[in-house]
Amino acid sequence: MSLLVKICGLSTRETLEVALAAGADMVGFVFFPPSPRHLSLEGARELGKQAKGRATKVALTVDADDATLENIVETLRPDLFQLHGKETTARVRDIKSKFGLPVMKVIAVETSADLAALPGYADVADRILFDARAPKGATRPGGLGAVFDWHVLEKLDLQLPFMVSGGLSADNVAEAVRVTRAGGVDVSSGVESGPGIKDPELIRNFIRAARQEELMVR
Numbered sequence: 001m002s003l004l005v006k007i008c009g010l011s012t013r014e015t016l017e018v019a020l021a022a023g024a025d026m027v028g029f030v031f032f033p034p035s036p037r038h039l040s041l042e043g044a045r046e047l048g049k050q051a052k053g054r055a056t057k058v059a060l061t062v063d064a065d066d067a068t069l070e071n072i073v074e075t076l077r078p079d080l081f082q083l084h085g086k087e088t089t090a091r092v093r094d095i096k097s098k099f100g101l102p103v104m105k106v107i108a109v110e111t112s113a114d115l116a117a118l119p120g121y122a123d124v125a126d127r128i129l130f131d132a133r134a135p136k137g138a139t140r141p142g143g144l145g146a147v148f149d150w151h152v153l154e155k156l157d158l159q160l161p162f163m164v165s166g167g168l169s170a171d172n173v174a175e176a177v178r179v180t181r182a183g184g185v186d187v188s189s190g191v192e193s194g195p196g197i198k199d200p201e202l203i204r205n206f207i208r209a210a211r212q213e214e215l216m217v218r
Helices: 013-022 041-051 066-076 089-099 112-124 173-180 200-217
Strands: 004-007 026-031 056-061 080-083 103-109 127-132 162-164 184-187 192-194
Touching (some): 004 200, 013 026, 013 041, 013 200, 026 041, 026 066, 056 066, 066 089, 089 103, 089 112, 103 112, 112 127, 173 184, 173 200
Parallel strands (some): 103 127, 127 162
């Protein structure tokens, strides 16, 4: 199976086009006001049209209510929800049922103890994304450029597809894949020149580095 590459936090037509042209499998759009990558619903409508049929459109939300999710579905027409908050397994199941969309649940990781909740989420989610745990006092749960110890996932026995994120860049994505054996990688701050400002060359470099590692694994 080929490695899935996701570029998250896209907010302009120009950088979205770079990601699509460079071969991103998934493009992520953030709907969370505290984030510098937060996307308006009107912006989502335009970018959703641009990405349609070219990559999997992922809507990232943090403990969003049904009304918010409905607005996102209406404007972006996402292919997948990425739940990055403290959503319970019941909430994940509820969202899948109400909106008829697959769900990728994010699990924050610092130590192996953080994997205790994994079996429950694996029963209801369609995909798992492992991200670095945000430090205390952080205003958002991800996109902070923090790396977690990938060896925590080294002996992971998970039948569900999973991805890794957290401080990834063109320089370390190959090692992350080798250690975790993840089926996908997700990057946001690692392809930015500043908070929320995507850099076209960094996007291309990241996708190129991920693809090179994919060829070596094969």
